[in-house]
Amino acid sequence: MQATPLDTQGASEIRRAGVDLNGLMTVLGKHLYSTPVVALRELVQNAHDSLLRRRLEQADWQEAGRIEVHGDPVNGIVRIVDTGAGLTQQEIHDYLATVGVGYTRGLRQAGEDDDGLIGMFGLGFLSAFVLARRVTVRTTSYQQPGLGHCYVSSNAEQYTVSPMPPRAVGTEVVLELHGSYTHLAQEQTLRDILGRYCALLGEPIHIGHDARAINPEPPPWRPQAGVALHPLQAQRRALEFAAHFERSFEPIACMPLRAEGGSDAVGLLWVQDGATYGTSDNRNLSVFVRGMLLDDDARDLLPPWAGFIGGVIESSRLTPTASREDLQRDDIYSAVQHALGEALIDGLVDIARQQPEAWRRILARHNEALLGASLCDDRLFQLLLEHVRVPSSQGDIRASELPSRGAVHVILDSGGGFEEMLFRAMGVPVAHGNRYAVVPFLRRWTEGKGMRLVELGTEQGNRALFQTDTLPEAELAWLQTHLGDGEQLLPAHFSPAELPVVVVPDREAELKRRLEDDENDKRVSMAALRLARQFTARIVARAPSRLYLNLDNPAVQALLAAMRAGNPQAEAAARLLRSLKVIVSAQGRAQDGGAASSDLNRAFGDIAEALQQMLQPR
Incomplete structure (x- = not known):
């Protein structure tokens, strides 16, 4: 190529970029697709578009189109045959043998975009x-029905085109498979692959000479002229369709997706009949673009909270990538994403209203996930606030069953501890705030009901439970010596009066200690650790737990009276009370099994010694 000088100094010149056709063909032919079976989809797509082209261009052709895929496992050959428009010799050169140029794209650009044409990039062939190690194309165009042409190539770089006797109008593509792909010539394998990719195509596709197409039924959202279904029949048909696509679970109930706003997507969503936890993510969504499966794991189109939802949708406006295995994240993608979220919320509301049995199953299977989902949208919260159950010390119960004494109580620790024991004694349920979404759900629920949420184990929560009182310093010192194990002893009044002592862990102090543990430096990023320590720096160093002594308890009152009177049995009584404290507080230390076991053994020993001391004859 001759360089063109742009200035007398020779600083710049214009050159035409070179193209390494061999390298380009290797990249496009071997690395464009994530799995080789996509090639079968692309070739069936070409056959499908050829049928639509013939209907568009040959107005007098009224016959039913047909696509056949034949497998010959003995010889390792797959044939794709269609009754579409066929190709002239010039079209073979212009479209079949030219990378990046497709006849379908030209039709769409000419205004035929809404007629189901799939191809876009001219790369599918x-x-x-x-x-295949060799590809043969035999074709006769409807424009020249008296001529036949045969294309043959082994690498897509060099090819031959020869005249041949005319065949029926249409095209036959013959793949002589590489040895590693001969298994694709099994007709059952072809049926499985194409039954997945081509399930929504409007043109019938037959495997071998099977009279029944692999895509016999239109999807439920496509209207059928003259067919009206009773609502129960429509539900049953939707569930049968969903079961064909749902890989892991039985569908419980279905919800339609309609074209709305900036989204043209239509389809079907369903709730899976499989138990989920709050963080379970079993989302699965198959996306068809113009009837051809593009992505069977497009879960990112569904809301993050919808971990129990499956679906199938189709669109003409979603834009595929060049490999047609993923979607471009553009405005249409965002519009479809929004439409799916709206369809799910509206669909759940309709199921709750119209399908009570299915709604009960959904609540039973996905209660925890729905608890979190309710926080993502006010409509979901209003739907679920009286239905979802909250884990508590009395089992899973509705939020309306939690209030007691004008408040809802929630324990933030995972170990149970004094709170569960205390409220069990009072017959009051305590919500488990360490479980998924419980605390934010209850905060919103109590705010709406005008109630208090008492978070047990925090300073605010303790003030709501314990009314502290005072004792003389000398008495406090004596009690600290005989009852304490490093806790901060606080005289108080609390319910029930039958409970003499309660050990309350200081959860905020525990947080401070954990974050300041040197080992956390290894597990937490420094930026996150600095932010956490800014919070914990406001927590002054204090005892790891508090020992509340119930001044309303008769045994405590008797102990105080014996101590003040100098009764020698006071120490033995205090030892019994301290042992009771250890036994009760050990309930909340399951995570520290060794220490709890040691303390319990010592407490049982102290009980025996105290009884012996108190029973000795005087």
Whole structure:
């Protein structure tokens, strides 16, 4: 190529970029697709578009289209035959043998975009060379029904085109498979692959000479002229369709997706009949673009809270990537994403109203996930606030069953501890705030009901439970010596009066200690650790727990009276009370099994010694 000087100094010149066709063909033919079986989809897509092209251009052709895929496992051959428009010799050169130029794209640009044409990039035919060591195309165009042409190539770079006797109008593509792909010639394998990719195509596709197409039924959202279904029949048909696509679970109930706003997507969503936890993510969504499966794991289109939802949708406006295995994240993608979220919320509301049995199953299977989902949208919260159950010391119960004494009580620790024991004695349920979404749900629920939420184990929560009082310093010192094990002893009044002592862990102090543990430096990023320590720096160093002594308890009153009177049995009584404290507080230390076991053994020993001391004859 001759360089063109741009200035007398020779600083710049214009050159035409070179193209390494061999390298380009290798990249496009062998690395464009994530799995070789996509090649079968691309070739069936070409056959499908050829049928639509013939209907568009040959107005007098009224016959039913047909696509056949034949497998010959003995010889390792797959044939794709269609009754579409066929190709002239010039079209073979212009479209079949030219990378990046497709006849379908030209039709769409000419205004035929809404007629179900799939192809966009002019790359699909290259996929044949992923599978085949040689590709033969025999074709007769409707424009020249008296002429036949045969294209043959082994690498898509060099090819021959020869005249041949005319065949019926249409095209036959013959793949002589590489040895590693001969298994694709099994007709059952072809049926499985194409039954997945081509399930929504409007043109019938037959495997071998099977009279029944692999795509016999239109999806439920496509209207059928003259067919009206009773609502129960429509539900049953939707569930049968969903079961065909749902890989892991039985569908419980279905919800339609309609084209709304900036989204043209239509389809079907369903709730899976499989138990989930709050963080379970079993989302699965198959996306069809113009009837052809593009992505069967498009879960990111569904809301993050919808971990129990499956679906199938189709769109003409979603834009595929060049490999047609993923979607471009553009405005249409965002519009479809929004439409799916709206359809799910509206669908759950309709199921709750119209399908009570299915709604009960959904609540039973996905209660925890729905608890979190309710926080993502006010409509979901209003739907679920009286239905979802909250884990508590009395089992899973509705939020309306939690209030007691004008408040809802929630324990933030995972170990149970004094709070569960205390409220069990009072017959009051305590919500388990360490479980998924419980605390934020209850905060919102109590705010709406005008109630208090008492978070047990925090300073605010303790003030709501314990009314502290005072004792003389000398008495406090004596009690600290005989009852304490490093706790901060606080005289108080609390319910029930039958409970003499309660040990309350200082959860805020525990947080401070954990974050300041040197080992956390290894597990927490320094930026996150600095932010956490800014919070814990406001927590002054204090005892790891508090020992509340119930001044309303008769045994405590008797102990105080014996201590003040100098009764020698006071120490033995205090030892018994201290042992009771250890036994009760050990309930909340399951995570520290060794220490709890040691303390319990010592407490039982102290009980025996105290009884012996008190029973000795005087």
